Amino acid sequence: MKLSFNGPPGQEDMPYLLTPGPLTTSRNVKLAMLADWGSRDVEFRQLVADMCKRLLELANCDSRYECVIMQGSGTFAIEAALGSLCPVFRQKTLVVANGAYGDRAAQILKRLNRPFAKIDKGDSAAPTVGEIVEVLEADAGISHVWMIHCETTSGIVNPIIEIGLAVKQRGLTFMVDAMSSFGAIPIDMAGMDMDVMVSSSNKCIEGVPGFSYVLVKRELLEAGAGVSHSVVLDLHEQWRGLQANGQFRFTPPTHALVAFHQALKEHEAQGGVAARGARYARNADALIDGMREMGFSTLLDDNMAGPIIQTFLTPRDPNFYFESFYKALRKRGFAIYPGKLTKRPSFRIGTIGQIDEIVIAAALAAVREVLGEMNVTDLAPLES
Numbered sequence: 001m002k003l004s005f006n007g008p009p010g011q012e013d014m015p016y017l018l019t020p021g022p023l024t025t026s027r028n029v030k031l032a033m034l035a036d037w038g039s040r041d042v043e044f045r046q047l048v049a050d051m052c053k054r055l056l057e058l059a060n061c062d063s064r065y066e067c068v069i070m071q072g073s074g075t076f077a078i079e080a081a082l083g084s085l086c087p088v089f090r091q092k093t094l095v096v097a098n099g100a101y102g103d104r105a106a107q108i109l110k111r112l113n114r115p116f117a118k119i120d121k122g123d124s125a126a127p128t129v130g131e132i133v134e135v136l137e138a139d140a141g142i143s144h145v146w147m148i149h150c151e152t153t154s155g156i157v158n159p160i161i162e163i164g165l166a167v168k169q170r171g172l173t174f175m176v177d178a179m180s181s182f183g184a185i186p187i188d189m190a191g192m193d194m195d196v197m198v199s200s201s202n203k204c205i206e207g208v209p210g211f212s213y214v215l216v217k218r219e220l221l222e223a224g225a226g227v228s229h230s231v232v233l234d235l236h237e238q239w240r241g242l243q244a245n246g247q248f249r250f251t252p253p254t255h256a257l258v259a260f261h262q263a264l265k266e267h268e269a270q271g272g273v274a275a276r277g278a279r280y281a282r283n284a285d286a287l288i289d290g291m292r293e294m295g296f297s298t299l300l301d302d303n304m305a306g307p308i309i310q311t312f313l314t315p316r317d318p319n320f321y322f323e324s325f326y327k328a329l330r331k332r333g334f335a336i337y338p339g340k341l342t343k344r345p346s347f348r349i350g351t352i353g354q355i356d357e358i359v360i361a362a363a364l365a366a367v368r369e370v371l372g373e374m375n376v377t378d379l380a381p382l383e384s
């Protein structure tokens with residue numbers, strides 16, 4: 001079936017992905033994949049090395065840090081980092097959770113039989129430094145802290161700078177899942193003395209899915225020899241393999257890597273992290289203003305919502321069905337995202353990717369049209 005709308009340049013019959021990744025990529029990122037690269041070729045190895053160099057620079061890493069690329073989605077790098085770097089016994093990891101991705105990190109540690117403690121802030125509250133300090137003071141067994149930068153479940157941006165400072169002042173290992181924020185919200189790893197950061201190819205750098213990466217202090221990688229539960233997800237071995245000859249231990253997603261390299265070059269040419277963050281913030285402001293004008297409510301207060309993804313509360317109008325809303329928007333060229341909150345019914349609209357305020361204005365016009373078509377008039381939120 002051919003859909004009849006105007007989508008992103010180069011794929012006009014496909015919708016804009018208003019989701020937190022996979023997201024809409026540029027035409028040149030897509031074009032970069034129209035070639036077959038040999039994974040052992042010298043050109044490919046140089047490209048991967050340049051990619052790592054650029055990623056380390058973007059996170060302001062100094063010579064203490066390494067970049068390890070892992071095949072697979074973001075969760076593969078998360079499980080690799082947790083399984084290769086977190087304590088196996090005696091000491092434990094504190095997971096700071098306020099959504100599905102914090103819960104998942106705890107779930108991974110549990111499955112791996114790694115000692116951990118968890119702070120659970122629910123779905124829409126940010127952890128405070130005071131709360132973290134209290135837990136750290138009460139439990140001398142905590143040696144590592146894992147937290148999420150932008151918790152994509154709601155879009156909330158957590159205070160990693162303040163919490164990182166408290167963690168590092170106590171000499172503990174600070175690990176951050178910056179999957180959905182890296183590239184759009186500044187992260188100064190060396191300045192913060194952050195130990196580990198994980199992200200993936202299909203988020204704010206605007207590449208396509210296929211791999212994830214861990215920026216990590218070399219001393220931690222060295223200490224991680226023989227710690228991993230897994231052959232494939234062994235971060236130490238993956239690093240050693242790449243270091244030895246610039247080759248991956250197992251077949252890499254060559255097309256995704258080459259597309260990502262192109263995306264990194266575009267990221268730089270467009271003004272880097274500051275410009276990307278500013279464009280996403282303009283998208284987010286335009287979307288929130290337009291949705292509120294129609295009567296929708298946001299889950300988060302404006303000072304908590306980041307520029308990555310916005311959560312809207314499901315309207316109480318009996319004519320509103322998310323599935324029909326989703327399908328009607330999809331038909332008009334916009335793919336949105338269901339909610340993932342544990343308590344309040346909601347849906348999400350991503351504001352990242354190759355989109356700007358013109359795309360957001362068109363998406364808002366489509367929402368208005370679909371509400372009319374569905375005869376939805378009462379947009380006050382459904383009670384939880």
Ligand SMILES: Cc1ncc(COP(=O)(O)O)c(C=O)c1O
Pocket residue numbers: 020021073074075076101148150151152177178179180200
């Ligand atoms: C903060 C965060 N952590 C982890 C993940 C998991 O990544 P993936 O779905 O690529 O495995 C996501 C995905 O959106 C995310 O936003």
